[in-house]
Amino acid sequence: SDSIIAASQKHPTVALEHGQSYKYGTAGFRMKADLLEGVTFRVGLLASLRSRALGGQTIGVMITASHNPAADNGVKIVDPMGEMLEQDWEVLATDLVNSTTHESLAEEYERIAKRFKIDFTSPAKVIYGRDTRPSGHKLVTALAAALTATGTEYVDYKILTTPQLHYLVRATNTEGTPQSYGEVSETGYYKKLADAFARALKGRKINGQLTVDCANGVGGPKLAEFLKYIPQDKVKFDVKVVNDDVLRPEILNLECGADYVKTKQRAPAVTVRHQARTCSFDGDADRLIYYQTDSDKGFIMLDGDRISSLAASFIGDLIQSAGLSDELRIGVVQTAYANGASTNYITSHLRLPVICTPTGVKHLHHVAAGFDVGVYFEANGHGTVLFSNAAVRAFRETTPQSPAQKDALDILLALSELINQTVGDALSDMLMVEVILAHKVWTLQDWATTYTDLPNRLVRVEVKDKDIFKTTDAERRLSHPEGVQELIDQEVKKYKDGRAFARASGTENACRVYAEAATRSEANELADRVARIVK
Numbered sequence: 001s002d003s004i005i006a007a008s009q010k011h012p013t014v015a016l017e018h019g020q021s022y023k024y025g026t027a028g029f030r031m032k033a034d035l036l037e038g039v040t041f042r043v044g045l046l047a048s049l050r051s052r053a054l055g056g057q058t059i060g061v062m063i064t065a066s067h068n069p070a071a072d073n074g075v076k077i078v079d080p081m082g083e084m085l086e087q088d089w090e091v092l093a094t095d096l097v098n099s100t101t102h103e104s105l106a107e108e109y110e111r112i113a114k115r116f117k118i119d120f121t122s123p124a125k126v127i128y129g130r131d132t133r134p135s136g137h138k139l140v141t142a143l144a145a146a147l148t149a150t151g152t153e154y155v156d157y158k159i160l161t162t163p164q165l166h167y168l169v170r171a172t173n174t175e176g177t178p179q180s181y182g183e184v185s186e187t188g189y190y191k192k193l194a195d196a197f198a199r200a201l202k203g204r205k206i207n208g209q210l211t212v213d214c215a216n217g218v219g220g221p222k223l224a225e226f227l228k229y230i231p232q233d234k235v236k237f238d239v240k241v242v243n244d245d246v247l248r249p250e251i252l253n254l255e256c257g258a259d260y261v262k263t264k265q266r267a268p269a270v271t272v273r274h275q276a277r278t279c280s281f282d283g284d285a286d287r288l289i290y291y292q293t294d295s296d297k298g299f300i301m302l303d304g305d306r307i308s309s310l311a312a313s314f315i316g317d318l319i320q321s322a323g324l325s326d327e328l329r330i331g332v333v334q335t336a337y338a339n340g341a342s343t344n345y346i347t348s349h350l351r352l353p354v355i356c357t358p359t360g361v362k363h364l365h366h367v368a369a370g371f372d373v374g375v376y377f378e379a380n381g382h383g384t385v386l387f388s389n390a391a392v393r394a395f396r397e398t399t400p401q402s403p404a405q406k407d408a409l410d411i412l413l414a415l416s417e418l419i420n421q422t423v424g425d426a427l428s429d430m431l432m433v434e435v436i437l438a439h440k441v442w443t444l445q446d447w448a449t450t451y452t453d454l455p456n457r458l459v460r461v462e463v464k465d466k467d468i469f470k471t472t473d474a475e476r477r478l479s480h481p482e483g484v485q486e487l488i489d490q491e492v493k494k495y496k497d498g499r500a501f502a503r504a505s506g507t508e509n510a511c512r513v514y515a516e517a518a519t520r521s522e523a524n525e526l527a528d529r530v531a532r533i534v535k
C-alpha cells in the first residue's frame with residue numbers, strides 16, 4: 001500500500017464542488033479531461049483488482065469521450081468477454097474514485113481485495129487503448145502508474161476504436177481455446193472482418209460508392225487501415241472517407257459524426273454530396289447512422305431503429321431458408337427512444353418479439369444475450385447482433401439439403417463472425433448493412449420505405465434536481481415525483497398515436513422528454529407540454 005500511496009500522490013484527484021461526487025455512469029467516468037488524471041489512476045487500481053478477482057483474466061480500460069466535445073474525456077473498464085464492467089463493480093469504482101485522501105484510497109483498495117479474497121502474489125493483466133484526444137496521453141500515464149504500483153502486467157495498444165479494444169480483450173482471454181475470438185492484434189481484427197465480409201457477400205455486388213463521415217475521430221485512420229485487408233479479387237468496395245482529420249483535435253465531432261446527424265437530423269455541412277449513400281461514425285466509432293440528401297425527397301435518415309429492423313428482417317429470412325426457425329429464437333431489444341413505427345413494424349410485420357429495456361447498452365446487451373439471435377440497437381445507432389453458441393453450432397453443423405439452404409447457412413456463419421459480439425461497432429455494423437443492401441439489391445430509399453417514422457421530438461429540460469425523477473417500466477413511466485405521471489398521461493391521451501415519457505439523463509445533469517405523435521406539430525406540442533410538467 002506504500003507504493004500505491006506514493007504513486008497516487010503523483011496523480012491526485014481534483015475535489016469537486018460542494019455536494020458533487022464522481023460517478024461511474026453509463027459510459028464510465030466522463031467529464032472535462034483535466035478532472036480525469038487521478039480518476040484514471042484509480043480506475044487502474046480497480047482494473048487490477050478485477051483481474052486478480054477473476055483469476056488473472058485480462059481486463060480492458062478504454063479512454064474516450066465518444067461523441068462529446070474534444071475537451072472532454074472518459075475512462076471505462078471492459079470485462080473479460082468484452083462486455084461492460086459488471087454493475088456491482090461500478091459501485092466499487094465510484095467508491096475508490098471518491099476516496100478523499102491517498103491513505104483512505106489505499107485502505108479502500110485493501111478492503112476490496114479482502115472482500116474478494118485477493119492474493120497479491122497472483123498475476124493480474126490489463127490492456128488499454130485510447131481515442132485521438134490529446135488528453136489521452138496524460139491519462140494513460142496515470143493508468144500505467146497504477147498498473148506498475150500494483151504489479152500488474154499490461155499492454156498499451158495506443159490509439160484504437162472502442163470496439164477494437166473490446167475485441168482485443170475477448171481475443172486475449174480466449175486465445176488458444178475452442179472459443180478463440182480471433183488473433184490478438186489490431187491486424188487480427190481487420191483480417192477477421194475482411195474475411196467474414198467477403199464470405200457474407202457471397203459474390204453479390206455492392207451498389208456504387210459509400211461515403212463515410214468519421215467525425216474526425218479514430219474511425220478515420222482505422223477505416224483506411226481496414227480497407228487494405230479487403231480481398232480485391234473478390235470484393236469491389238468503393239469507399240470515400242471524409243472528416244478523417246485527426247491532427248486537429250478541436251474539430252473532433254464538430255458539426256459532423258453520428259450524434260450530430262441523429263440529433264440535428266441533417267447531414268454534416270461539408271463534404272457530403274447530394275444523393276451519395278452516406279454513413280457517419282461517432283468519435284470512437286461505436287455508433288453508426290446512414291443517410292442521404294436528395295433534392296426532391298429531402299433528407300432520408302436510417303438510424304439505429306432502421307439498422308435493427310433491417311438486420312432482424314434479413315437474418316430472420318436467412319434462418320427460415322436455413323430451416324432453423326423452429327430451433328432458434330430471434331428477438332429484438334430496444335429502448336423507450338425507439339420510434340413507435342419501428343416497434344410496430346418488427347412486431348406486426350416481421351412478427352418478432354420486441355423487449356424494451358432502460359437506456360444504456362449494457363441493459364440491451366444483457367437481454368439480447370437471452371435469444372439465439374438477439375438484435376439490439378439504441379435509436380442513436382449504437383448496437384449489434386448477438387448469436388448464441390447454439391446458433392453458431394447450427395450454422396456450422398446443419399447438413400444442407402439444397403443449394404439455397406447451404407447459401408443461407410454460409411451467410412449466417414459469416415455474419416456471426418462479421419458482427420462484433422462484444423459491443424456496438426460502427427465499422428462492423430456498416431459492413432453488415434452493406435452486405436444486407438447488396439443481397440436485397442436495395443438503395444437507401446428502398447430501405448426507408450419499409451415503414452414511416454412517427455414524427456418525434458427529444459428535448460433536454462434543465463431541472464433543479466434531476467434525481468427526484470424515478471422511473472418504472474423500462475423508463476417509460478415516472479413513479480416519482482408522485483402525481484407527475486398522471487399529468488403526463490392526461491396530455492398524451494389528447495394526441496393521435498401519442499406517446500411521451502420523461503426521465504433523468506444518465507450522462508448529463510438534466511431531464512430528457514421524448515414525444516411522438518401523428519404529425520410533426522403535434523409531436524412538438526406534446527413534447528413542450530410534458531416538458532412544462534417536468535420543469
Ligand code: NG1
Nearest residue numbers: 026027359360378380505506507508
Ligand atoms: P442519457 O444521457 O442517459 O439519455 C445517452 C443516450 C443513450 C446512451 C448514453 C450513453 C439518448 C436519448 N440517450 O444517455 O442512448 O447512448 O447516452 O452514451 O440518446
Ligand code: ZN
Nearest residue numbers: 066282284286
Ligand atoms: Zn461512441
